[in-house]
Amino acid sequence: MQDPKLPKAATESTRQKNSALDGRVFDPLDLERVRRGFIAARTEPLIVDQQNRKVIDTASYDFLRDGRECPDTVNPHLWRHATLNAHHGLFNVAPNVWQVRGYDISNITFVRGEKGWVVIDPLTADSTARASLELISRHVEQRPVTAVIYTHSHADHFGGVLGVTSTEDVEAGRCQIIAPQGFLHEAIAENVIAGVAMSRRAAYQFGPLLAPGPRGHVDSGLGNSTPTAAPSLIAPTREISFTGEELLVDGVRIIFQLTPETEAPAEMNFFFPDHGWLCMAENCSHTMHNLVPIRGALVRNALNWSKYINESIDLFAEKTDVLFMSHNWPRWGRQDVRDFLTLQRDLYRWIHDQTMRQANHGMTALEIAELLVLPDEFLAHEHTRGFYGDLVHNVKAVYQRYLSWYDGNPANLNKFSPAKVGERYVDLAGGADRLLDHAEQAFQKGDYRWVVELVNHAVFAQPTNQRARILQADALEQLGYQSESATFRNAYLTAAQELRNGPPPRAEARVRARGLIKAMTIEQVFDTLAVRAISENLSGVALTVNWLFPDMAGTPDEKWVLGVSNRTFYYSQNRHDENASATVQISRKLFLEVIAQLTTFADELKSGGATIEGDAAALLKIFSNLDNFSTGFPIVEP
Ligand SMILES: [Zn+2]
Numbered sequence: 001m002q003d004p005k006l007p008k009a010a011t012e013s014t015r016q017k018n019s020a021l022d023g024r025v026f027d028p029l030d031l032e033r034v035r036r037g038f039i040a041a042r043t044e045p046l047i048v049d050q051q052n053r054k055v056i057d058t059a060s061y062d063f064l065r066d067g068r069e070c071p072d073t074v075n076p077h078l079w080r081h082a083t084l085n086a087h088h089g090l091f092n093v094a095p096n097v098w099q100v101r102g103y104d105i106s107n108i109t110f111v112r113g114e115k116g117w118v119v120i121d122p123l124t125a126d127s128t129a130r131a132s133l134e135l136i137s138r139h140v141e142q143r144p145v146t147a148v149i150y151t152h153s154h155a156d157h158f159g160g161v162l163g164v165t166s167t168e169d170v171e172a173g174r175c176q177i178i179a180p181q182g183f184l185h186e187a188i189a190e191n192v193i194a195g196v197a198m199s200r201r202a203a204y205q206f207g208p209l210l211a212p213g214p215r216g217h218v219d220s221g222l223g224n225s226t227p228t229a230a231p232s233l234i235a236p237t238r239e240i241s242f243t244g245e246e247l248l249v250d251g252v253r254i255i256f257q258l259t260p261e262t263e264a265p266a267e268m269n270f271f272f273p274d275h276g277w278l279c280m281a282e283n284c285s286h287t288m289h290n291l292v293p294i295r296g297a298l299v300r301n302a303l304n305w306s307k308y309i310n311e312s313i314d315l316f317a318e319k320t321d322v323l324f325m326s327h328n329w330p331r332w333g334r335q336d337v338r339d340f341l342t343l344q345r346d347l348y349r350w351i352h353d354q355t356m357r358q359a360n361h362g363m364t365a366l367e368i369a370e371l372l373v374l375p376d377e378f379l380a381h382e383h384t385r386g387f388y389g390d391l392v393h394n395v396k397a398v399y400q401r402y403l404s405w406y407d408g409n410p411a412n413l414n415k416f417s418p419a420k421v422g423e424r425y426v427d428l429a430g431g432a433d434r435l436l437d438h439a440e441q442a443f444q445k446g447d448y449r450w451v452v453e454l455v456n457h458a459v460f461a462q463p464t465n466q467r468a469r470i471l472q473a474d475a476l477e478q479l480g481y482q483s484e485s486a487t488f489r490n491a492y493l494t495a496a497q498e499l500r501n502g503p504p505p506r507a508e509a510r511v512r513a514r515g516l517i518k519a520m521t522i523e524q525v526f527d528t529l530a531v532r533a534i535s536e537n538l539s540g541v542a543l544t545v546n547w548l549f550p551d552m553a554g555t556p557d558e559k560w561v562l563g564v565s566n567r568t569f570y571y572s573q574n575r576h577d578e579n580a581s582a583t584v585q586i587s588r589k590l591f592l593e594v595i596a597q598l599t600t601f602a603d604e605l606k607s608g609g610a611t612i613e614g615d616a617a618a619l620l621k622i623f624s625n626l627d628n629f630s631t632g633f634p635i636v637e638p
Contacts, residue, residue: 004470005500007215007477007493010072013446014478022076026382030286034087034329039098040139041089047103047131049229055127056103056227060212061086064224071214073481078489081287081387082219085328090135093330094277094322098140100132105206105223106156106326108132108164109279111272113250116146120279121157121326122164125229129163145169146250150179150236151281151326152267153186159231159515170234178249179236180258180268184519187233189265190297191516192524193531196509196629202295204635207490209497209504216493221287221388221486222327232515240268243311257315259283259308261301269312276321278337283309284344286328287387288378291351291397294487299401302394306349313341328383340383347384350375351391355398364407365399390485419638422461425454432458436467443475448482451475456636459499463637472636473499495636503637509629517596522549522557522588523573525595530569532626538567543618546576546583549591557588564622581618586610 002008010018045059064086070079088102096112108129109120117136123129133145145165150158161177169175191198203209206226210217220226238247240256247254257269263282271278282289283305292299323337324330331340358368369392378384386394406412415421429435439454452475458468473496480492498504520528544563552558556574563570563577576583586594590609593599601623604610612619 007073007496008474009215010481011446011478013448014481015072017446017482018070018072018074018076022070024077025080026077026380026385030084030329030382033331034084036330036332037092037098038087039090039092040135042103042131042135047127047227049125049127053228055125055229056225058086058088058102058224061224063213064218073215074218075482075484075489077385077484078219078387078486081221081382082224082486084286084382085219085222085224087329090132090139093324094275096275097277097322097324098136099324099330100135101329102224103131104128104156104160105220105226107324107328108160109324110136110140111252112143113146113252115250116144117164118147118149118249118252119145119164120149121151122148123160123227124156124231125160125227126163126232127160127229128227129160131163133164145175147176147178148234149249149270150177150183151269151279152180152264153183153190154264154282155187155231155516156226157282157326158187158233159229161234162232162515165234167234170237176238176249177234177236178238178240178247180256180260180266181239181241182260182266183239184235185521186264186266188516188520188524192520192528194296195528196631198296199509200631200633200635203504204491204494205293205295205487207494210490210493215481217490219387219486220490222285230515233519235519243315255315257308257312259304262305262308263289263300265298269308269316271316271320273319276319278312278316278320278323280309280312280323280325280341282326283312284323284325284341284383285388286325286383288347288384288389288391288394290389290487291348291394292400294393294491299397301401302348302352302398306345306347306352309341309345309348313338313345317341343378343381343384347378350378351394352398355395356402359399359403364409365396365403365405366407368399369393369395386485388485388487390483390488393485393488418456418460422457422459425457426461432462432465432468436471439471439475443471446478448475448479452479459636460638469499469637473497476636498634498636503634504632506630506632509631514596514598517592520592520595522547522552522560522591523571525591526560526562526569526571528595529622529626532628533564533567533569534625534627535567537625538564541567541621543621544577544580545618545622546580548576548583548585549588550585551587551589562622569622580614582612582614582616584610584612584619 046057047055049055064083070076091099093099098110100108104123106123108123111118165175206220207217243257245256253274255271255273259267267281269280291302317338320337322332331337355368374391426432426435435458439451442451455468455472459472476492477496480489483489541564544561547560559576561572561577594601
């Protein structure tokens with residue numbers, strides 16, 4: 001008897017769909033590329049943090065490595081991609097370039113400088129970055145880290161920096177940190193306003209709550225799995241501010257190309273002119289990327305993205321012999337590199353142009369997503385297929401960027417919420433059982449997309465209806481088994497798991513990464529506080545509080561006014577209000593510790609870390625009316 005809480009087998013319909021795809025290898029050279037230059041792998045599969053908690057365990061992905069045939073519960077194309085991502089170890093990429101891959105979702109790259117290692121992208125977690133440095137120290141050479149380059153502002157490319165260097169080494173000038181212009185602001189900004197919602201939704205995208213295995217997690221598209229650890233951050237000591245800027249980094253000449261508003265808001269590619277190595281950051285990968293990730297984010301600029309790859313071709317392709325990236329494996333050979341870059345450039349341009357072409361014919365996002373099929377030129381290559389991003393989602397991203405989520409049809413202008421519309425659909429069907437009878441017939445025919453649309457109404461109308469929850473889980477699961485995109489698979493299977501077992505326990509959303517908070521600006525802190533304002537409690541409240549941050553003396557951040565007006569917060573920099581109810585004095589450093597919940601205002605007032613002049617109740621009016629968020633909120637049920 002099948003345990004109702006566990007994943008199920010593939011249906012006949014899924015088996016047929018998946019087996020029809022089996023056996024196709026897009027680019028046989030990819031297997032050579034992932035193996036090329038292999039030196040050694042870690043012998044211990046488990047990487048733990050300083051509290052001995054699991055960060056990553058490569059052994060749990062051994063099922064991908066035995067040359068085993070694709071199980072019928074995985075899309076065969078995704079299976080092959082996952083088996084390529086599952087290669088892990090230290091690899092020699094070029095005479096003085098090494099990569100450690102497969103111990104994190106991203107790659108760490110080591111370039112031999114005159115005195116030490118130039119590290120490109122120190123991974124997500126200190127522990128995985130440290131393990132990578134140990135691997136190269138053991139098998140190549142033990143050297144100090146003289147520079148760290150962050151290619152872009154996403155946490156999987158800087159979060160492990162403390163695993164390869166220290167704040168002391170950076171402050172003493174023994175290690176420089178190089179990043180694209182705007183890096184620090186953007187590294188924080190993406191997580192400020194929507195942080196809690198985004199991290200909950202990210203669990204659907206990356207699938208960390210799924211058990212690895214043929215009926216569970218197999219891949220994340222950019223790598224097998226994401227490490228479970230909070231990122232740290234050391235601020236850059238040198239920002240790259242223009243394309244063509246050249247630096248001598250520990251004796252190695254590097255030419256930078258800024259690519260803002262592409263895969264990340266702050267990102268850069270760079271070229272080693274004396275050696276013919278090109279780093280394309282995350283602007284290229286061995287997969288179609290996301291124009292908006294399903295975890296949610298601001299929509300990315302597909303047009304810029306394609307234009308900057310074109311610029312990389314113009315600037316560097318003629319002299320490039322090795323191309324490496326922040327995820328997946330490198331490419332070798334001048335012609336191969338040019339062909340690869342050309343296809344990547346054209347992919348984002350094609351999605352952009354064809355979406356807008358159809359939009360200008362009056363088609364809507366859903367219609368365009370249903371209509372567009374990736375042309376054979378892209379389907380023929382592993383790296384332009386959707387293992388991470390998915391065409392049907394990217395089309396909607398492009399549409400949204402120009403025309404918003406609204407399709408222009410007023411029938412969709414002010415729709416009922418899912419629970420309200422669910423009740424009405426259940427009613428229309430003649431009750432939940434009638435609706436579910438119909439959905440079960442559709443399930444038998446393998447029409448899973450229709451099943452999930454229909455049964456979603458029943459689950460939102462009657463969230464405790466077990467028959468509805470189980471049928472919905474079963475249909476979502478089959479969609480997951482059929483998905484080529486790892487992120488779609490993770491989302492479908494996580495949804496199925498939560499319908500069978502409920503969402504993860506609610507816990508207070510602690511600040512995700514205290515390491516990141518230290519880099520927040522005062523403005524970003526006030527913005528995070530403002531989205532926590534409990535508007536209902538602020539009727540009639542109108543006040544201002546002056547803030548003095550003595551450790552910011554001499555900068556515009558020394559003085560701030562924070563006010564409450566019409567149930568919202570507002571602030572002004574570089575001035576005080578002479579009619580303010582109170583003036584608070586606290587160092588920026590302590591203020592950030594209050595925000596990170598390492599200490600409290602009350603404690604700091606008691607111990608003298610903070611002082612308040614005037615009406616202390618005014619400050620309390622603000623801080624006692626801040627909402628608290630919790631993780632684990634429901635997604636696939638009301
Ligand atoms: Zn990344």
